Amino acid sequence: MSDKPHQNLAIIGHVDHGKSTLVGRLLFETGSVPEHVIEQHREEAEEKGKGGFEFAYVMDNLAEERERGVTIDIAHQEFDTDEYYFTIVDCPGHRDFVKNMITGASQADNAVLVVAADDGVAPQTREHVFLARTLGINELIIGVNKMDLVDYSEDSYKEVIGEVEDLLNQVRFATDDTTFVPISAFEGDNVAEASENTDWYDGPTLLESLNDLPEAEPPTDAPLRLPIQDVYTISGIGTVPVGRVETGILNTGDNVSFQPSDVGGEVKTVEMHHEEVPKAEPGDNVGFNVRGIGKDDIRRGDVCGPADDPPSVAETFKAQVVVMQHPSVITAGYTPVFHAHTAQVACTIESIDQKIDPSSGEVAEENPDFIKSGDAAVVTVRPQKPLSIEPSGEIPELGSFAIRDMGQTIAAGKVLEVNER
Numbered sequence: 001m002s003d004k005p006h007q008n009l010a011i012i013g014h015v016d017h018g019k020s021t022l023v024g025r026l027l028f029e030t031g032s033v034p035e036h037v038i039e040q041h042r043e044e045a046e047e048k049g050k051g052g053f054e055f056a057y058v059m060d061n062l063a064e065e066r067e068r069g070v071t072i073d074i075a076h077q078e079f080d081t082d083e084y085y086f087t088i089v090d091c092p093g094h095r096d097f098v099k100n101m102i103t104g105a106s107q108a109d110n111a112v113l114v115v116a117a118d119d120g121v122a123p124q125t126r127e128h129v130f131l132a133r134t135l136g137i138n139e140l141i142i143g144v145n146k147m148d149l150v151d152y153s154e155d156s157y158k159e160v161i162g163e164v165e166d167l168l169n170q171v172r173f174a175t176d177d178t179t180f181v182p183i184s185a186f187e188g189d190n191v192a193e194a195s196e197n198t199d200w201y202d203g204p205t206l207l208e209s210l211n212d213l214p215e216a217e218p219p220t221d222a223p224l225r226l227p228i229q230d231v232y233t234i235s236g237i238g239t240v241p242v243g244r245v246e247t248g249i250l251n252t253g254d255n256v257s258f259q260p261s262d263v264g265g266e267v268k269t270v271e272m273h274h275e276e277v278p279k280a281e282p283g284d285n286v287g288f289n290v291r292g293i294g295k296d297d298i299r300r301g302d303v304c305g306p307a308d309d310p311p312s313v314a315e316t317f318k319a320q321v322v323v324m325q326h327p328s329v330i331t332a333g334y335t336p337v338f339h340a341h342t343a344q345v346a347c348t349i350e351s352i353d354q355k356i357d358p359s360s361g362e363v364a365e366e367n368p369d370f371i372k373s374g375d376a377a378v379v380t381v382r383p384q385k386p387l388s389i390e391p392s393g394e395i396p397e398l399g400s401f402a403i404r405d406m407g408q409t410i411a412a413g414k415v416l417e418v419n420e421r
Contacts, residue, residue, distance in 0.1 A: 018146055117153075224305050225390070
């Protein structure tokens with residue numbers, strides 16, 4: 001771990017716009033991947049007739065991915081800049097990997113949107129930007145990539161900027177803070193060093209704009225929320241729930257409550273990396289022991305919070321959802337599985353209250369009969385089993401979810417309000 005402040009960075013954008021190559025290039029330029037590893041990948045890429053993919057290979061180091069030439073899982077990679085220590089959440093571009101994109105983007109503080117200079121805004125560019133906004137990413141850096149393919153033309157660059165600004169305005173991303181950088185991830189232009197090929201550009205390089213990102217304020221002031229990933233029994237200690245602190249602080253001696261199991265007790269010990277610690281803060285993965293709690297009292301998907309301000313449990317909740325893919329239409333009564341933090345609960349969409357125009361955020365229709373792929377809507381949802389979830393306006397870390405059905409992610413959303421049981 002570095003002593004610099006940490007940032008999670010999502011890399012988003014359309015599938016062939018060069019995200020993996022950019023990530024490989026960033027890792028290489030910051031010394032996170034040694035030269036000989038790149039050399040090795042270069043030889044392998046050339047053997048497979050994919051010369052030029054060596055940086056992408058750094059990321060896609062699963063054999064299957066190489067064969068398919070696509071990025072599957074979210075690869076976590078780390079690199080340091082002068083100001084920050086970054087973990088890259090590389091978000092796959094293909095539709096069937098959107099679940100990863102959701103769990104990936106929701107963990108990110110900021111994002112780099114990669115748009116190819118020769119292609120401009122593509123369908124997934126729109127989808128990723130809308131998702132990023134729905135899932136609470138604050139700042140976007142736009143890397144206009146593949147400048148080498150348009151002969152470093154300033155006109156092509158300006159054209160792409162125009163398209164991206166239109167898109168950001170449509171989904172109400174504040175464009176004042178947005179940085180645009182003309183880059184070639186493949187050639188290295190303007191990634192770590194200013195390029196002579198773009199003498200018309202005098203802004204920051206990509207690494208400089210990453211250094212300029214605002215420092216993420218850890219949500220330590222919010223009430224404690226710690227979703228449980230697993231529950232273990234450890235001899236000599238007893239029951240040990242394990243999870244990541246999303247908000248607030250977990251202290252030894254705190255009285256806590258687990259919802260929706262509705263049990264509680266006093267925190268006896270907190271352990272991190274096999275060492276006992278007095279407290280844990282947002283982002284820390286911990287195991288902890290609570291007096292009087294048995295292994296069967298709590299389960300994955302429970303959320304631990306203060307006994308005097310316990311996590312909310314929803315009877316119903318209102319949410320804004322974006323439908324990404326569904327073979328037909330979604331109507332009231334539909335019951336897919338909602339994935340929220342570590343919980344997976346079947347929930348019924350009781351009513352579709354409003355259809356939203358995803359390009360403007362305005363209400364397009366009240367009480368529509370159905371919604372389909374590409375639509376955004378406000379819906380009322382009733383969990384089939386107790387579910388602890390929070391309004392994203394109050395605790396965003398526990399306010400977003402993915403909706404899955406038929407083995408794929410069909411929608412993503414955020415909680416607007418919770419009607420507690």
